[in-house]
Amino acid sequence: MLKTLYGASPADIDNMNTARLRDEFMVEDLFTPGEIRFAYTHVDRMIVGGAVPTSGALSFGDGAEVGTEAFFDAREMGIANLGGPGAITVDGTRHELDNRDILYIGRGAKTVSLESADARKPARFYMNSVPAGADIAHRLIKRAESKPLVMGDEAKSNKRELRMYIHPEVVPSCLLLMGITDPAPGSIWNTMPPHLHERRMEAYCYFDLGDEDRVFHFMGRPDNTRHLVVANGDVVISPAWSIHMGAGTGPYAFVWGMTGENKVYTDVDPVAIRELR
Template identity: 40%
Template sequence: MNAQPPLQVRYATHPAQVPGFDTAALRSHYLVDDLFTPDAITAVLTHHDRIVLAGAHPAGGPLTLGTWPELRSEYFLERREAGIVNVGGSGTVTADGTKYELTTGACLYVGRGVREVIFDGPDAAFYVFSAPAHTDFPTTQVNPGEGNRLELGDQQTANRRTIDQYIHADGVRSGQIVLGVTTLHPGSTWNTMPAHTHDRRTECYLYFGLPETGKIVTIASLLSFQGGVTVPAYTASKHAVAGLTRALANEWGPAGVQVNAIAPGYISTDNTTDLRADPVREAAIQDRIPAGRWGRPEDVVGAAVFLASAAADYVNGHVLAVDGGWLAR
């Protein structure tokens, strides 16, 4: 049994285009949500670095990796290399007759020139990351814990994580691919904050093994509660955020998803530079804050960690003010 749907193609975008994208456009350009289809190999080609992302789910029997007309190749790895990670139950990958047993989280690098790749295992799900290759490297397997293991982050900031670096300059060699698996520790909810991007390469993230329940934290404002001065549009939008938060809490609560909001007070950021430079307004604001100071961005972190953690499993539809006591006056 072997199904290989047509190759999906995503075209490159210029950074100047992105600010004009709405949520639907961002998802259509950058989100792949249908890689793993039972008894099929599904793939997406992005013109960013000519990367191919594929998913193989051999639920009913072995699946053989073919090629697609858009790649102009006799076989898939004729001019490509691939990193494969098993994100399901145990299974096997056979590369030109050599069978490799892959447990959950194990990685197999398959070099340029391998003609036949076969996926097998009814409970397995294989994630394939492929890039053009300019030279040959040997097919190599790395099991969880055998690569370069890093322990990063801190439980206090909810980003404690174990990184298994598999394919990289000091590990399994490749032409272009750098690949690893990050495992979040219990109670941790993200990788790095703030989020970051890289100009020098394309990064693709696959999230797997996620709990079916979840947390959503929106950003409201003091003006979700008050009217403000000379900012009617901002006030209207932040009232809307608070209302949407409560509405989604009602909608998604039965599915195990908690939706809450943080309402920061007056925080010292670039956005408030002009306000803090006005001696009259700055003094009036600070005089009203019981904490006696403007907030700092790090003051919001604890609220975010709490609302995103298991400690907030029974908190839903709440707008949490982080304002130094402003609303208490």
Template identity: 40%
Template sequence: METRYAHHPEDVKKQTTEELRKNFLVETLFEADHVHLTYTHNDRMIFGGVTPSQEELTIKLDKELGVSYFLERRELGIINIGADGTVILDGVEYEMKGRDGLYVGRGTKDVKFRSNDANNPAKFYINSTPAHHTYPTVKIDIKKIDPLHKGEQGTLNERNIYQYIHPNVCESC
């Protein structure tokens, strides 16, 4: 797991392009059969990508976080931006089609990721933050999210915003 530190805005102004890239850019998120994670001191967030291809993958961070298992004191958001796959939480399987999401509450001990097709793998974007309460796991079907339509075509800013982990969708910390 990589670590990114918070920087004062005045320090950032003095950094070269190379320094900015080194301190802020995360270039590799999705690599077959790897879990790539980055810890940022901004909100103690961990984000990254999990790309199971030939093998089932899991997140094993305990010593780095001072816990017995990854979600002992954290919650997790997952969005599958690749092909169909499966997320297994403490033995319960959740089928994840492309663009489906999953909210995973604090206390889930075993988190595994699997692709349905090794030649066309799922790509799970993940985001984890500290949690003070346990909320139930919720599967978030992309077809059931009402996107927010924002911007205008005239200003080249027209877009749809899909809110996965949001009070209108599920409870979270």
């Protein structure tokens, strides 16, 4: 594993400086050419991962670090391709992924191999894995098969398109939800106005940022907020007790992944902007 994050209570952030806040709630350097990297969080035991195959395929499947014989003995996973065309082979079955496609891998898989179609324009595979208690068939979801929702308002700089991929309305899973959100041109805010979902945690992977741009991601209780400055490819772990919203200095997108007690996307508690502190 690249990193282990243990989580924290809402009261803990009062005693955290910037470095400590980043260490507890962010994963950096996940996408390294020629490597697979994972980070394990005790927040609902989600694993996030990044893989950038270059000269050859990258494979995984051993479960030693999660305490099982094979990685997928008690887990499911979603893998989003955020780079050039690539392929993922699961137990001998090959799936071709273009940019913004997502592959769902169900419990019971043995070996996963990831490769790029062109090492000069490599695939960038982003992974979310969570514990699973049911066997669900593997399934490739092409971008065109995802379900789009348009949200927000141009006048408030928060218009955005949210696409559901691993979701009961598109492709089933045990407890994993996964999708991609793109702010509209000229809009900077995501998940605004904010909300809480006490029964689910969430991970954000920000991508398609320019080298000079950053996203200011806001977290914490509504009356006690903090911010994280996020670069391209960085992941934020958002506990169930925290708001999660961001504003970018330039164009960006993010992959959202959730797990918890249910898969009811509307099981949220809205937070009025006037309540933020």
